[in-house]
Structures are given as structure tokens and as C-alpha cells.
Amino acid sequence: MSEVFFNLTGFQRDLLYVxxxxxxxxxxxxxxxxxxxxxxxxxxxxxxxxxxxxVNEGLLQKGDLDRRTNYYTITDEGLRALETRRTWENGLVAQFH
Structure with missing residues (x-):
């Protein structure tokens, strides 16, 4: 998994999921x-x-809805990071059973 993703805060990871x-x-x-x-x-x-x-880490893309409002989309890298994280978490949880 990317080092960038492990360095994110829990809040930042939550934002990616949202x-x-x-x-x-x-x-x-x-x-x-x-x-x-x-x-x-x-x-x-x-x-x-x-x-x-x-956005700076390449996990989100930011665009303009209008002159005052931005929108955010998750990038392919962001989706891969979420998928990799889930796989890693599921593997850890499976070890407890």
C-alpha cells in the first residue's frame, strides 16, 4: 500500500470514503x-x-462548479488506495478469528 495512504489521518481517509x-x-x-x-x-x-x-497527494481531484464553488472527485489512485486499505484491514481482522 502506498506510503502516502498510511500517512493520512483517519479523518482524511474518512473523507475519501465519503x-x-x-x-x-x-x-x-x-x-x-x-x-x-x-x-x-x-x-x-x-x-x-x-x-x-x-488533492495535493493525488487522491482527489478538484474542479470548479462555478466561480465560488469547487467540487471534488476521487481519483483512480484514491480508489486503489481505499481498496488496498480494505484488503489490508480485512486480512488483519481475519487473523483474530
Whole structure:
């Protein structure tokens, strides 16, 4: 698995999972989906720097919806990283049985 993916925070990995299940969400749509799934609020000050990190690492792509609003999509590298992570986690869990 890529070293980049292991260096992500749990929050950043969670954002990847959320975005993988949405179609070109804005930052606010990501925020709402995340908050609904974990029943916990996050600030814009926490969200946007983490989205930028994921873009810079090549795991997300950012585009323009309009002059004020960006959208995010998961890249092929981001999807591979999620799949590899799941395989790794499943292998660890299987060892406990």
C-alpha cells in the first residue's frame, strides 16, 4: 500500500470514503454527508485544508462548479488506495478469528 495512504489521518481517509460515494460533491456537500454519517459537526477550518491535502497527494481531484464553488472527485489512485486499505484491514481482522 502506498506510503502516502498510511500517512493520512483517519479523518482524511474518512473523507475519501465519503467522496467516493458522492458524485462531484461541493465542499459543503462533503461536510453534510460526513456529519450525517458520524453525527458530529466539523468546521470549515478543518475540512478544507484536509481536502487540499488529499488533492495535493493525488487522491482527489478538484474542479470548479462555478466561480465560488469547487467540487471534488476521487481519483483512480484514491480508489486503489481505499481498496488496498480494505484488503489490508480485512486480512488483519481475519487473523483474530
Amino acid at each position: 467522496i467516493a460515494n458522492l458524485e462531484k460533491p461541493s465542499g459543503q456537500a462533503v461536510k453534510e454527508a460526513y456529519e450525517n454519517s458520524v453525527e458530529n459537526e466539523i468546521s470549515d477550518a478543518r475540512l478544507y485544508p484536509n481536502l487540499d491535502t488529499l
